[in-house]
Amino acid sequence: MYPDLDSQPFPPETTASAPRTPEQILHEVFGYEQFRPLQGDIVHEVVNGGDALVLMPTGGGKSLCYQVPALARPGTAIVISPLIALMQDQVAALRELGVRAAFLNSTMDYEQARDTEYALLNGDIDLLYCAPERLIQPRTLDLMHQAPLALFAIDEAHCVSQWGHDFRSDYLSLGMLAEAFPGVPRIALTATADERTRKEIAERLSLTDARHFISGFDRPNIQYRITPKINANKQLLDFIKAEHQDDCGIVYCMSRNKVESTARLLADRGYTALPYHAGLSAEQRAENQERFLREDGVIIVATIAFGMGIDKPDVRFVAHLDLPKSLEAYYQETGRAGRDGKASTAWLVYGLQDVIKLRQMLEGSAGSDHFKRLERQKLDAMLGLCEVTGCRRQVLLSYFGDHLEQPCGNCDTCLNPPETWDGTVAVQKALSCVYRTGQRFGVNYIIDVLRGSENERVIQSGHNQLSTYGIGTDLSANAWKSVFRQLVAKGYLRADPEGYGSLQLTEHCRPLLKGEKVIELRKDPAPPKSAGGKASSRRSGQSIRDQITDQAGWEALRACRKELADRQGVPPYVIFHDTTLFDMLEKRPRTLEELGEVSGVGAAKLDKYGEFFLQTINELDSSC
Incomplete structure (x- = not known):
């Protein structure tokens, strides 16, 4: 059993107050040696007071693009986030790093909200998360005018697009930030936006003069597979059993009833499967999401209401039992797999009834002719991906204006070219x-x-x-x-x-x-034999589990992490990602200094958890 750990509303700064460079912050706070491609350019642009529109794939490190500038610039960074669960998870993760992070949302009582507002005015918060509808309230805007602000970060910026799949009307008001706070830099970030949507984001958020940073859309660790729907339930069970028996995953369905029946089917077969849809109570949704984030091997069966901003890094598969309405939705949803960069699968079954149903829903909608025309184009593009005979990844990337010179070798049409x-x-x-x-x-x-x-x-x-x-x-x-x-x-x-x-x-x-x-x-391909599925799904690279040679050591480090996470009331990955534990297992650090060189171990976590993990590693070595 470990001793009590401090858990303060606003963690004290763990380093000297002297200005730090972005590179120092990246290493000391987040535990990384260098920025990923484009990250450094974006960070320096914002640190120097410039505006930015950032397009970066899920798992590409968007959050660091505003979190590092928030710590490098004086004042508080205001982060506009669309979902309460998302902002709470990010605040919890930042506090574990020793960052003074907080949120303002409807889950707080009067006293909690007042304390947070006082902390903002006193300069005791580095990053403050709030929803757009909260930000645009006169009281909140008045509070912002009284506080020293470092920057505004508008996360999930595609929500501003009225033709998008995640439209949020309150995002339309965020363009006023440019006029209301002219000296405060703004950065808008999204993982999903074609050229037309990028232009719409820039116009609606008054970022037409901002520098645009467009990273590649490719997620090479995700294997894309689409197959005709014959018996969807059996196909799903065969897929999970053959390739992801003990893995965490997400299954998307179009209707609430299908979500419930699919969750029951998986549960009856011994899987920990939980439903998530708008028909459940807020408490039940929160509980199911919490279990998904904190437990191993949980499968969430959900409508598209689930997933925006989910930071869980080890989702090994995303399965669709119904056809998504657009490539934007498909890319966004499949992007929740493999955020840790390890091999993952995006698996979809679709049939004629899916196409008929979506076309009927579209034609029967109350949208304008212009809206229907755009939606038809989006659905046609989605169908084009399903029926293509060449590389799926090339088609998917091309839709977003990105290009892959050679076939990817890690989609079903590359691995088994259709006749x-x-x-x-x-x-x-x-x-x-x-x-x-x-x-x-x-x-x-x-x-x-x-x-x-x-x-x-x-x-x-x-x-x-x-x-x-x-x-x-x-x-x-x-x-x-x-x-x-x-x-x-x-x-x-x-x-x-x-x-x-x-x-x-x-x-x-x-x-x-x-x-x-x-x-x-x-020609529709013959259903794959179960024995061959495992190998094909790993063509993009071994998972961490496949690389582990010391299983006992791996389980001991995970147990240490789980106990610390439970004591702190956070998901295990907030303590350390699997990739960090794997690095510990490989390097076997003996001192705090050596542990500090492990990727993902920043100064605050080293100080807070270092001795616990060193003790675990020493016990492993002494038992050998």
């Missing part, structure tokens, strides 16, 4: 059957007609007398589903906008029906 076939004749049969049955039926019925089914519905309708009846016996039902899925994805067929699920021809299909155009279709 294509001349589908012209099959497509003509499919389109003709849709037309001759009156464009009033769904895909399963049309396939029954094509394959010459003798079921009662086909016979009673008289469609067994059509010229297209029985002309499709050369293909299986699943093969025909693939044909129809690709026809809808490519815009040759559309779902009935009234919502009845019937398929209808579009103008684009005329050249195909007239024989003026040929069409190549992709």
Whole structure:
């Protein structure tokens, strides 16, 4: 058992008050030797009083781009964050580093909020996190005018985009910061923004004159895999069992009911699976998220309401059981895997009904024609990624204006290139059957007609007398589903906008029906054998677990971290990331000085936890 650890509302500064360079802060506070690419340029721009718009992939180190300047500049940095859980996690992590961090949000009572406001006015806070709706209140703005401010950091800046997947109306008011606080530098950060969204962010936040820093979008440690939906539940279970049996992961579903049923399915199979959706009480959502952050091997099954800003570094897989609405949403959600840079998987199953449902939802929405046109383009881009025969990563990066010269070698289409076939004749049969049955039926019925089914519905309708009846016996039902899925994805067929699920021809299909155009279709790959999954998922690099040779030592360090985390009331990764523990295990430091050279061990954590981990390491060595 370890002795009590101090836990103060506003940790005292652990170093001298003399000005420090950004590089000194990076090493002494955060425990890193050097900045990642672009980080240093961004930090120095803001430290010197400049504005910045930062686009950096999830796990790329965006937070340091404002946290280091916050400690290098006099005054308090105000961080605008969209989610209470996110700001609380970041404040907890900063306090563990000895940084005087706090938040203002609706979870605080009057006394707590007042104490935080006094601390701000007295200069006792380095970083203060608050939600945009809190910031724009007259009382809060008046408080800001009375306090010495170092900078404004606008996190998750894509929330300002009215056409984005995470739009927050309160973000629209943040453009006033430029006029209200003209001498205070501002930095806006996001991981998800194409060129049009970047322009919108700059305009709405009055950052058109700011320097733009655009890092590459590539997350090479994530393996992207998309496969046709046959039996989604079985496919998910096979995927997790074969490749991520004991791993932490996120499963995204479109509806609350599907979230609940999928969580029950996984729990019944022995997994620790917890639901997360807007229909749960705030207390239940908070409890489930807390368990996900603090426990090992927890799987969260969620709607898209979950995940923004989740800092958990060891999420090994993100699975989608339904098709995301856009590449922005897909990139944002899959980006929650592998924040530690280790091998992870982004796995998606999708089918024709996903496409039909999303198109119906889009056409039935109350949005303007302009909105619907943009959303159609986004959905078409998402479908293009699903049906592409080349490298998925190249398609994904190209959408965001980034380019990969060579195929990545770490997506399913690179590892197992799909076959294509001349589908012209099959497509003509499919389109003709849709037309001759009156464009009033769904895909399963049309396939029954094509394959010459003798079921009662086909016979009673008289469609067994059509010229297209029985002309499709050369293909299986699943093969025909693939044909129809690709026809809808490519815009040759559309779902009935009234919502009845019937398929209808579009103008684009005329050249195909007239024989003026040929069409190549992709063959759906055979389901992978379970034995081969593990190897393919690790092509991007070994996980930390695969590299460990001293399992007993690894478990001892994790146990030490877990006890300290429980005592502090924080997730284990807030104490140290897995990568830091692995470095300890490899280097076996014997002194505090040697421990201070381990990546991720800053001065405050060395002082607070160093002796505990040295004791654990010494006990390991003495037992050998």
